[in-house]
Every structure is written in C-alpha cells, then in structure tokens.
Amino acid sequence: MSLLAAAGVVCGYGAADEILHGADLAVRPGELVAIIGPNGAGKSTLLKAIAGMLRLKRGTICFDGRPIERTSAGERARMGIVFVPQEANVFPTMTVSENLEMGGFLEPRQARQKIAVLSERFPVLGEKRRAAARTLSGGQRQVLAMAMALMVGPRLLLLDEPSAGLAPLAADKLFATIGAIHREGTAIAMVEQNALSALAIADRGVVLVDGRAARTGPAHAMAEDPEVRRLFLGG
Amino acid sequence: MIAAFLQAVVNGALAGSVLALPALGFNTVYAVLRFPNFAVAGLATIGAYAGWVANALWGWPAPAAILAAFVAGGAAGALCDAAALKPLRPLGALAAAIGSVALNIVLENAVRFAFGNNPRGYDLPVFRDWRFGAIGIGPQEVEDAAIALLAMAAVFLLLRTTRIGKAMRAVSDNATLAESKGIDPVRVAWAANILGLGLCGIGGMLVALDTSLDPLTGFRVLLSIFAAAVVGGLGSIPGAVAGAFVVGIGEELSTLVVAPTYRTAMGFLAILIVLSFRPRGLLGERAY
Numbered sequence: 001m002s003l004l005a006a007a008g009v010v011c012g013y014g015a016a017d018e019i020l021h022g023a024d025l026a027v028r029p030g031e032l033v034a035i036i037g038p039n040g041a042g043k044s045t046l047l048k049a050i051a052g053m054l055r056l057k058r059g060t061i062c063f064d065g066r067p068i069e070r071t072s073a074g075e076r077a078r079m080g081i082v083f084v085p086q087e088a089n090v091f092p093t094m095t096v097s098e099n100l101e102m103g104g105f106l107e108p109r110q111a112r113q114k115i116a117v118l119s120e121r122f123p124v125l126g127e128k129r130r131a132a133a134r135t136l137s138g139g140q141r142q143v144l145a146m147a148m149a150l151m152v153g154p155r156l157l158l159l160d161e162p163s164a165g166l167a168p169l170a171a172d173k174l175f176a177t178i179g180a181i182h183r184e185g186t187a188i189a190m191v192e193q194n195a196l197s198a199l200a201i202a203d204r205g206v207v208l209v210d211g212r213a214a215r216t217g218p219a220h221a222m223a224e225d226p227e228v229r230r231l232f233l234g235g
Numbered sequence: 236m237i238a239a240f241l242q243a244v245v246n247g248a249l250a251g252s253v254l255a256l257p258a259l260g261f262n263t264v265y266a267v268l269r270f271p272n273f274a275v276a277g278l279a280t281i282g283a284y285a286g287w288v289a290n291a292l293w294g295w296p297a298p299a300a301i302l303a304a305f306v307a308g309g310a311a312g313a314l315c316d317a318a319a320l321k322p323l324r325p326l327g328a329l330a331a332a333i334g335s336v337a338l339n340i341v342l343e344n345a346v347r348f349a350f351g352n353n354p355r356g357y358d359l360p361v362f363r364d365w366r367f368g369a370i371g372i373g374p375q376e377v378e379d380a381a382i383a384l385l386a387m388a389a390v391f392l393l394l395r396t397t398r399i400g401k402a403m404r405a406v407s408d409n410a411t412l413a414e415s416k417g418i419d420p421v422r423v424a425w426a427a428n429i430l431g432l433g434l435c436g437i438g439g440m441l442v443a444l445d446t447s448l449d450p451l452t453g454f455r456v457l458l459s460i461f462a463a464a465v466v467g468g469l470g471s472i473p474g475a476v477a478g479a480f481v482v483g484i485g486e487e488l489s490t491l492v493v494a495p496t497y498r499t500a501m502g503f504l505a506i507l508i509v510l511s512f513r514p515r516g517l518l519g520e521r522a523y
Contacts, residue, residue, distance in 0.1 A: 052415075073411075078417055098404075
C-alpha cells in the first residue's frame with residue numbers, strides 16, 4: 001500500500017490559474033521518488049499541494065490511507081509530512097541551533113538530544129550553531145534545511161530542488177546525504193532539475209509534463225530511456 | 236549652551252527610553268502580523284487609565300499599577316484585534332491599518348465615556364530634581380526609564396529563551412515555513428498582541444506619569460511612536476529601541492533651536508533623514 005497517494009490533483013496559485021491538471025503521485029513506505037520534468041511542469045506546485053500550502057480545486061491526497069486534502073499545513077506536519085522548500089527554507093535571523101529547534105517544534109522534548117545527533121552527523125551545523133542562518137553559504141543552508149526536517153523524524157520528506165544554486169561538489173554531497181536519509185528508511189519525494197543525479201539515488205522516477213504525470217518507472221530504467229534522456233537529460 | 240545641550244540629551248534619553256516601550260510593542264505586532272496597528276495610541280491610554288485606577292483608586296503601589304497597565308493594554312488589545320482587525324487582515328495590510336485607526340478612535344472615546352475629559356493625577360509623591368552641576372534630572376523620569384529598561388530586558392529574554400518567544404521570531408522571519416513546522420499562527424498572533432499591546436499599556440502609563448493623564452495621552456505620542464518604529468526599522472525589535480532614542484533625543488534637541496510646538500515634527504525629520512540613507516531603517520527589518 002502507498003504511504004502517499006495523490007490522484008487527479010488540480011490546483012494553482014490564483015482563482016483562474018491552473019498549473020496541475022490532474023497530477024498523480026504515489027510514494028510507498030521507504031521509497032525515494034524523483035520527480036523530474038521541464039520548467040513550468042508543476043513539479044514544485046505538486047509538492048506544495050501535498051504539503052498543504054495550496055488548496056486543491058479537485059483531486060484527492062491520501063496519507064496512510066486517510067484523506068488529508070482538507071487539513072492544514074500544520075496538521076500535515078504533525079502527521080509526519082515534512083516539506084523542505086527550495087528557497088526561504090530556514091529562519092534567516094535565528095541561529096543555526098534555534099533553526100534546528102524550530103524544525104523540531106512539534107517534538108520539543110527530544111530537541112536537545114536530536115540537535116546533538118544532527119550536529120555530529122553534519123559537523124558544519126555544530127561549528128556554526130551560534131551563527132545566524134543568513135550568514136551560511138548556499139550549501140550549508142540546504143544542509144540546515146534538511147537537518148531541520150530530520151528533527152521530527154519525518155515519515156515523508158518532500159524536497160523541492162535541494163541542489164538548486166549549489167556548486168557541483170556541494171550538490172554531490174547533498175545527494176549523498178539524501179541517499180543516506182533514504183537508506184535509513186524515510187520515504188522521500190524529491191523534485192529536481194538535476195535529473196540524472198536525482199535518478200541515480202532514487203528508486204522510482206516520475207516525469208511530470210504540463211501538470212500531469214506523463215510516465216513513471218524504475219529510476220535506473222528511466223535514466224537509460226532514450227526518450228527521457230532526449231527530453232530532460234540533455235542527450 | 237553646553238549645559239543646555241547636555242540637559243536636552245539627558246531629557247531626550249529619558250524620554251526615548253519611555254517611548255521605546257510602545258515602539259517595541261508596535262514593532263512586535265508588525266513583525267508577526269505585518270501591519271501597522273495605530274490603535275497602540277488608544278491602548279496606551281487604556282493602560283495609563285488602568286494604572287491610574289489601580290494606583291489612585293485602589294491604592295496599589297507603582298510596580299503593581301504598571302502590571303495592571305500591561306494586563307489592560309494586552310487584554311484589550313488582543314481582544315479588539317480578534318474582534319475588529321483580524322477579519323481585515325486577509326484584505327491586506329492597508330485595510331488592517333485603516334481599521335486600526337478607526338479602532339483607535341473607538342478606544343479613545345470609550346475612555347472618554349468611562350473617565351471623562353478632565354486630566355487625572357496618580358497618587359505618587361513628587362520629588363525635587365536631582366542636580367548634577369547645571370544639569371537637573373527628575374527622579375520620576377529616572378524611575379520611568381528604569382522600568383522601561385527592565386521591561387525591555389524582559390522582552391529580549393522572552394524572545395531569546397522561551398518557546399513562544401522563539402516561535403514569534405520564527406513567524407516574523409518566515410510565516411509560511413513556521414506554519415509548516417507546526418507553529419500555530421493563531422496562537423503566535425495572540426501572544427504577539429498580548430505582549431506588544433501590553434507594552435503599549437505600560438508605555439502609556441509611563442508617558443502619563445511624565446506628562447498628564449487624559450483621553451489623549453496616547454494619541455499625543457502616537458506620531459513619535461510611529462517615527463521611532465520607522466526610524467529603527469519597521470518590525471525590528473532592537474530597531475524600535477534605537478529609533479526611540481533617536482526620536483526622543485532629536486525631539487529634545489530641537490527645542491534648543493525651534494519653538495517647542497514643532498517638537499513632534501522632529502519625528503518626521505528623523506524619518507526623512509534616516510530613510511534617505513537607510514531606506515529600511517537603522518536596523519532594517521531584522522526582527523531580532
């Protein structure tokens with residue numbers, strides 16, 4: 001059974017505006033799904049709809065078999081759906097350790113111990129724990145955003161273009177981290193421009209075109225597929 | 236001349252420390268709810284009258300009366316916000332700001348209805364000024380400044396160390412992200428209103444102790460509060476304190492060169508000068 005099952009999702013940002021025209025997405029427990037596709041296909045919009053930041057016009061989203069499309073973003077966070085936006089994903093004027101604390105707002109009792117564990121796992125966060133998040137580099141900020149999501153032990157992690165704006169080396173490190181989080185058993189739905197790197201660590205790929213899931217299949221097969229390569233992977 | 240200058244600086248610093256409280260309250264509300272709440276004037280007046288009732292009618296000592304001013308300002312402010320301003324906020328900051336001007340008129344006249352137009356006096360002893368050479372300092376003003384500084388320290392401690400304080404800073408930094416981390420925006424709004432508008436209540440009482448208590452006590456300092464908030468950086472907590480000192484000292488210094496009637500115009504002059512060089516205020520919009 002799927003952990004997440006979104007079906008026929010129609011939504012957009014304004015009253016007249018529709019970006020998703022019936023998108024489907026399923027994520028099984030512990031699965032890493034890479035969502036790829038051209039610019040403007042609605043990849044980020046789909047994640048925001050699942051996270052509860054956009055109201056659906058039509059369609060259903062089930063988590064653990066329960067419909068959640070009418071619940072708020074906060075309630076979905078309580079269920080364990082944790083969204084890491086592409087931009088503005090940290091609290092800039094707060095320190096690194098305060099950011100982690102806010103990441104674990106729903107589980108304050110374990111915060112101290114979790115911060116210690118995460119600082120060990122990501123040493124840069126330990127070194128910079130008293131620095132304001134706005135002073136971090138792009139790569140460090142993405143690591144912080146990821147660590148904030150791990151503060152609550154997420155059941156489904158929604159990552160929106162985690163490697164956007166990162167230097168190749170920093171992006172590689174980040175994909176390695178995401179792969180490690182996945183191996184620990186966390187289900188992940190990840191939107192990425194960097195399709196090859198995303199498919200390399202994913203179990204399954206979903207190609208989103210014009211607000212609909214155009215195709216889906218095992219990640220390694222998709223990475224080899226000549227048509228997918230021609231369309232999205234640059235050759 | 237030097238003595239007059241120093242005297243003006245001292246008076247300005249004392250006035251600025253009192254002004255800092257309502258400015259801090261104004262910016263706390265702005266930081267979290269993203270609109271300028273001009274009802275701070277009426278709430279400052281309500282705080283001043285609550286302190287007066289506690290002190291002059293019930294005989295409470297000054298510290299307890301100040302607590303009453305905080306509770307009255309915070310409770311009245313948060314309830315009025317929930318009833319009158321919250322429904323306007325989805326329409327944008329301008330709608331809520333205009334609503335707050337109307338709310339301010341309602342509050343002012345509610346005070347008029349309850350207490351009349353005559354000035355009132357607190358039941359506190361009057362002391363002679365302390366003299367340091369040519370400079371005189373009123374013990375009441377020093378006490379007011381000390382109370383203001385204590386309240387400010389408490390606010391900073393609250394924002395830095397408590398769960399709700401950090402949640403308020405998180406909402407001010409990035410409301411969408413805060414909500415997605417499970418921080419309840421409604422609770423944070425209540426907390427910001429109670430804290431911010433309670434500070435306005437204390438500020439109103441301190442202003443009334445310094446000047447006079449009547450239904451326009453808060454309104455008379457509204458422009459200075461707004462100027463302090465803008466000069467320091469709208470929504471910035473340390474900015475409000477810095478802005479209050481700039482406006483307080485600027486207003487006092489202006490009396491050396493122009494007639495005291497132009498005093499409040501100095502607030503606008505301060506806005507003009509500071510925003511010409513730093514369009515986001517002295518400390519920007521950094522909440523904390």
